[in-house]
Amino acid sequence: MAVRHYTLDFSLPAPADLPATMQGLQSIFQEQEMTETIHDTEGHGYLVTFIGKNGRFGVLRAHSHGLVTFDLQCCEGDDVAQVDNLLNELEKKMKSLLHGNIKRIKRLPALRRGDEVDRYWPTADGRLVEYDIDKVVYEEDSVYQNIKILHSQQFGNILILNGDVNLAESDLAYTQAIMGSGKENYAGKEVLILGGGDGGILCEAVKLKPKMITMVEIDQLVIDGCRKHMRKTCGNVLDSLTGDCYEVLVEDCVPVLKRFAEEGRTFDYVINDLTAVPISTAPEEDSTWEFLTLILDLSIKVLRPTGKYFTQGNCVNLTEALSQYEEQLGTLSCRVDFSKEVVCVPSYMELWVFYTIWKK
Amino acid sequence: MAVRHYTLDFSLPAPADLPATMQGLQSIFQEQEMTETIHDTEGHGYLVTFIGKNGRFGVLRAHSHGLVTFDLQCCEGDDVAQVDNLLNELEKKMKSLLHGNIKRIKRLPALRRGDEVDRYWPTADGRLVEYDIDKVVYEEDSVYQNIKILHSQQFGNILILNGDVNLAESDLAYTQAIMGSGKENYAGKEVLILGGGDGGILCEAVKLKPKMITMVEIDQLVIDGCRKHMRKTCGNVLDSLTGDCYEVLVEDCVPVLKRFAEEGRTFDYVINDLTAVPISTAPEEDSTWEFLTLILDLSIKVLRPTGKYFTQGNCVNLTEALSQYEEQLGTLSCRVDFSKEVVCVPSYMELWVFYTIWKK
Numbered sequence A, B: 001m002a003v004r005h006y007t008l009d010f011s012l013p014a015p016a017d018l019p020a021t022m023q024g025l026q027s028i029f030q031e032q033e034m035t036e037t038i039h040d041t042e043g044h045g046y047l048v049t050f051i052g053k054n055g056r057f058g059v060l061r062a063h064s065h066g067l068v069t070f071d072l073q074c075c076e077g078d079d080v081a082q083v084d085n086l087l088n089e090l091e092k093k094m095k096s097l098l099h100g101n102i103k104r105i106k107r108l109p110a111l112r113r114g115d116e117v118d119r120y121w122p123t124a125d126g127r128l129v130e131y132d133i134d135k136v137v138y139e140e141d142s143v144y145q146n147i148k149i150l151h152s153q154q155f156g157n158i159l160i161l162n163g164d165v166n167l168a169e170s171d172l173a174y175t176q177a178i179m180g181s182g183k184e185n186y187a188g189k190e191v192l193i194l195g196g197g198d199g200g201i202l203c204e205a206v207k208l209k210p211k212m213i214t215m216v217e218i219d220q221l222v223i224d225g226c227r228k229h230m231r232k233t234c235g236n237v238l239d240s241l242t243g244d245c246y247e248v249l250v251e252d253c254v255p256v257l258k259r260f261a262e263e264g265r266t267f268d269y270v271i272n273d274l275t276a277v278p279i280s281t282a283p284e285e286d287s288t289w290e291f292l293t294l295i296l297d298l299s300i301k302v303l304r305p306t307g308k309y310f311t312q313g314n315c316v317n318l319t320e321a322l323s324q325y326e327e328q329l330g331t332l333s334c335r336v337d338f339s340k341e342v343v344c345v346p347s348y349m350e351l352w353v354f355y356t357i358w359k360k
Helices: A018-031 A080-097 A172-177 A200-206 A220-229 A253-263 A288-301 A319-329 B018-031 B080-097 B172-177 B200-206 B220-229 B253-263 B288-301 B319-329
Strands: A003-011 A035-039 A046-051 A057-062 A067-075 A104-107 A111-113 A133-141 A146-152 A156-161 A164-168 A190-195 A212-216 A246-249 A267-273 A303-315 A336-344 A351-359 B003-011 B035-039 B046-051 B057-062 B067-075 B104-107 B111-113 B133-141 B146-152 B156-161 B164-168 B190-195 B212-216 B246-249 B267-273 B303-315 B336-344 B351-359
Touching: A003 A080, A003 B111, A018 A046, A018 A057, A018 A080, A035 B035, A046 B046, A057 B057, A067 A080, A067 B067, A080 A104, A111 B003, A133 A220, A146 A220, A156 A220, A172 A200, A172 A336, A172 A351, A190 A200, A190 A253, A190 A288, A200 A212, A200 A246, A212 A253, A253 A288, A267 A288, A288 A303, A288 A319, A288 A351, A303 A319, A319 A336, A319 A351, B003 B080, B018 B046, B018 B057, B018 B080, B067 B080, B080 B104, B133 B220, B146 B220, B156 B220, B172 B200, B172 B336, B172 B351, B190 B200, B190 B253, B190 B288, B200 B212, B200 B246, B212 B253, B253 B288, B267 B288, B288 B303, B288 B319, B288 B351, B303 B319, B319 B336, B319 B351
Parallel strands: A190 A212, A190 A267, A212 A246, A267 A303, B190 B212, B190 B267, B212 B246, B267 B303
Antiparallel strands: A003 A067, A003 A104, A003 A111, A035 A046, A046 A057, A057 A067, A133 A146, A146 A156, A156 A164, A303 A351, A336 A351, B003 B067, B003 B104, B003 B111, B035 B046, B046 B057, B057 B067, B133 B146, B146 B156, B156 B164, B303 B351, B336 B351
């Protein structure tokens, strides 16, 4: 059982005679058998609340600066036609009372509050977006994170880690971008993938006939969920942790990178597909930025002189975070250069920055 | 002056002792000097409203089935840190009162109500999405429609006609898709564009050295706005209504199509870029579907036997509307075949269907 929260707002060009206007609306609520309570706002405009049948609750508020807002909360399963009708009546009456003198009327799609399946996953830059999610197909709490795979009508299944949209089955654009946007020749090359538990990069890389791919993913439960529910992304590569030209190590990538660096093992491509907020089991890496730099430093160590390091940045709007990251690139023990690309990843609902980094 | 509307919802696994829980929250509101009113809900759970300083207004509601919702409306310019603090305190207290026994806590980005610049432009399939819009750069009411060009930080300027997002400067993907996704050879061809007032198709088509492009756009004010504010889309092609290989007719396309059909004038490509809800000045075309069929029928008449007709469909989720359109294709006076493609148009926040239609 959930609640639908309707909003209907009127922006008036000038402060109207609000008490009179509010009075004029009364009949609409009386017809709906809603009981009104007028509140004392201590000079902050006009405020009435309404209690109606079936748990309906309304708030009508008129701000002295000329904004009139109306909220209507209804229980799921309430008569939608009746609710629509009430909102239509209110809109009609307001237009008539104000002689059409309204700057803007805004009626948003109802907020769905307390639904069994949560459809709201804000963007990295903090905007409210509603997804067309209709089903939870996988949910686990691993030692490292909360893992959800949700079904979207248009994007297919979406992997969400700790509330962040990671990748949907529609998002080949992400995988292509973090592999160098088709401009690289992977044939015969040695590739290291950090993270990548959804199997997208592994699946695409295997097709390009590299010599060997090593993937280091910390979370077995991510692999398990994606193997089952993200097959448009991972194909069959996660069915086994080893294949003709790849192996998956289910480990924290930090000690693995350190081991590789010590052993002098190097790669043509290092692809950092760790989640935006990185996960580490090591207690000494307590800040995200320190962790990022550590990973970068170690990755550059295991990168061949002609090699390339690929990683996602963040939403293109987070210019400060991106600048900070670029500054970090200047502080590495090895001098590097970089280029970046802005890519539209379908399920992200925001443009995303990807980096290519190489040794100077 | 606008209002920020914060929501904070708690989904409880089982109906808790709600009155006791609500009582336990009282101190938080008292500290904020909010005056409470307890409402009689006629058996529909627990409902308290709060009036606070600076016009703050809160609603705490506990539904008997275990959903607790909190709303807080604040005037723009209110102390955000204080508001955040109140929400944090509420969340902390709820966790403690219910001993962490909460299924989901959901706090959405605040709704911005009555803002000078409207950021909410729902998708075609009716979902709520917030854009990163910070400025109105153009707004006109023409004889045909309301025209807005809004600036988005990430998408550039966005053309919005009658409240529908039409095209942003980031949306080359739309233009490429409606031109056949790069699989066509336009060199030396004759092209007819219906609508297309943003100039995107014209700009891209001109680069492909066609023999002649005729564009028929009804609304001079769309052209004017886009020429000035959508230059990443239209380049300089709208600076003049005629060019080396194109002419723009500022007319209703229906009589133009009829004229062309009578004259026996034909085209290699007809690109229908009319808005989703079509505009016609002719009173006899009163239904959208009739209008669509009329345009289609006339377009197929002026299409050469080897020609192709391109058009946008709609959001991939609107399966019924798409099926209905495809059925219409079977009722044309000339028999046609079609293919479709699903494309990610960055500013749309939903996947979009494009059609290619040709004579059987």
